[in-house]
Amino acid sequence: MKPAAFDLRHAASVSDAVEILAESDGEGKVLAGGQSLGPMLNLRLARPRLLVDIKRAAGFRELAADGKVFSIGAGWTHAEIEDGIVEDPTQGLLRFVAHGIAYRAVRNRGTMGGSLAHADPAADWVSTLAALGATIVAQGAAKQARRYAAETFVQGAFMTKLTENEVIVAIEIPRLSTTARWAYHKINRKTGEFANALGVAILDQKTGLSRVLAGATDGPPLILPRTSGRLYEAGPEAACRLIADELAEILPNSDIDGLELHAVAVRRALMQVSKEQG
Numbered sequence: 001m002k003p004a005a006f007d008l009r010h011a012a013s014v015s016d017a018v019e020i021l022a023e024s025d026g027e028g029k030v031l032a033g034g035q036s037l038g039p040m041l042n043l044r045l046a047r048p049r050l051l052v053d054i055k056r057a058a059g060f061r062e063l064a065a066d067g068k069v070f071s072i073g074a075g076w077t078h079a080e081i082e083d084g085i086v087e088d089p090t091q092g093l094l095r096f097v098a099h100g101i102a103y104r105a106v107r108n109r110g111t112m113g114g115s116l117a118h119a120d121p122a123a124d125w126v127s128t129l130a131a132l133g134a135t136i137v138a139q140g141a142a143k144q145a146r147r148y149a150a151e152t153f154v155q156g157a158f159m160t161k162l163t164e165n166e167v168i169v170a171i172e173i174p175r176l177s178t179t180a181r182w183a184y185h186k187i188n189r190k191t192g193e194f195a196n197a198l199g200v201a202i203l204d205q206k207t208g209l210s211r212v213l214a215g216a217t218d219g220p221p222l223i224l225p226r227t228s229g230r231l232y233e234a235g236p237e238a239a240c241r242l243i244a245d246e247l248a249e250i251l252p253n254s255d256i257d258g259l260e261l262h263a264v265a266v267r268r269a270l271m272q273v274s275k276e277q278g
Contacts, residue, residue, distance in 0.1 A: 003041035003042055003044065004041075004044055004047045006041075006048055006049060006050060008031075008053060009053065010053045010056065010057075011052050011053065011054050012058065013058045014057065014059035014139055014169055016057065017030065017052050017057055018139055018140060018141055018165055018166070018167060019141075020052045021164065022165045024048075024052075026164045027049035027050060028048055028051070028164075029046065029048035029051055029052070030051075030052050030054055030114075030117065030167055031052060031055070032054055032055060032060075032074070032111045032113060032114035033077065033110040033114050034109065034114075035106045035110040035114070036110070036114065036115070036120065037114075037118070055075075057075075059073075059169060060074050060075030060113070060169060061073040061075045061076060063087075064170075065089070067175070068175055069089075069172050069173065069174055069175065070087060070172070070173050071173070072086055072170060072171050073113075073169065073170050074167075074171065075111050075113060076112055077107065077109060077111050078106070078107035078108075078110050078111070078112070079104065079107040081098040081112065082098035082099045089173055089174070089175040090173065090175075090180075090182065091177075091178065091180050091182070092182075093128065093176070093184065093202075094128070096184060097124050097128045097184055098124075100124065100184075100186060100191075101115075101124050101125075102192050103192045112171060113168040113171070116129070116136060116150075116154075116160070116168055116171070117160065117162065117167075117168050118158065119153075119154045119158050119160045120157070120194065121154065121157050121219060121220070121221070122194035122195045122215075122216040123194070124186070126154055126215065126221055127198045127200055127215030127216065127221040129150040129171060129173070130151040130154075130215075130221040130223065131151075131201075131202055131211050131213040131215075132150070132174060133151065133209070133211065134171055134172060134173045134174065135147050135148065135149060135150065135172040136148045136149075136168055136171055136172075137168070137172060138162055138166040139167060139169050140163055140165045140166040140167075141165045147172075148160075150171075151223055152220070154219075154220045156220065157218060157219060174207075174209070176202070176204050177204050177206035179204070179205065179206050180204035180206070180207075181203045181204075182200075182202045183199075183200070183268075183270070183271075184199070185198070185199040185200075185265050185266075185268040185269040185272065186265070187261060194216070195215070195216040195265075196216060197261040197262045198213075198215030198221075198262075198265055199212075199213070199215070199262070199266035199267070199268060200212070200215060200266075201231065201239075201266070201269040201270045201272070203231055203236075203273055208232075210228045210231050211223060211228050212224045212231055212239065212243075212266060212270065213266075214247060214262045214265065214266050215265075216265075217254075222247075224243065224250070224266070226242050226246050227246055231270065231273075235274065236274035237270075237271075237274060239270050240267050240270050240271070243266050244259070244260075244263045247262055247263055
């Protein structure tokens with residue numbers, strides 16, 4: 001199947017991309033790596049009047065850092081993160097997650113920002129960056145950056161807080177200390193597919209960060225606050241005992257099998273943190 005007809009414009013910069021989007025009256029879509037948008041166009045699930053190509057636009061691959069936060073431009077690809085071409089402020093978590101995204105051909109073109117903007121609930125960066133407490137930086141017609149907390153950025157399947165004329169320009173990621181422990185467990189039918197359930201656990205006692213997340217739900221990724229607190233106070237094994245009840249409270253309308261699948265993913269992530277600590 002071929003996509004419906006559309007116009008294509010190449011943006012020269014972030015500001016240029018925003019201006020072109022504003023001219024489209026809500027009928028424009030940003031094209032970065034195209035690994036999610038391309039298939040949707042071919043299946044005619046997406047029918048934008050205009051595509052704004054930002055692959056060579058200036059301002060989407062900036063890097064900045066200080067002692068607490070690392071800012072990565074939205075245009076860096078999964079493969080570049082996997083290969084360590086950019087710094088990993090998370091003691092290896094970003095590289096590990098990038099390596100497990102789809103296949104190498106997809107990772108060569110797909111971008112972190114594009115994945116976040118697409119907002120598939122099962123996408124790896126959606127859950128990973130929420131678990132890290134990252135901040136998503138976007139620019140719109142006002143030409144002033146707006147910041148969104150990654151854990152609330154995705155509002156539902158393929159729905160984000162971005163306005164029609166905003167584009168993601170960077171992601172600000174908190175640094176983990178050298179003693180931090182993390183684990184990421186994905187349950188899927190076969191390697192390369194989107195996840196059926198995700199579990200993420202991060203424990204950094206030096207900075208006081210303790211986050212446990214269930215991802216690949218039907219909507220936004222879910223931080224588990226009680227389980228996260230127990231992880232920090234009493235360790236992974238104690239935290240495991242809270243998972244099932246907390247998930248049932250947060251997702252009261254989910255079926256038993258779905259809840260158990262997510263509980264297993266989170267439990268395995270927690271136990272991996274326990275092994276790393278040992």
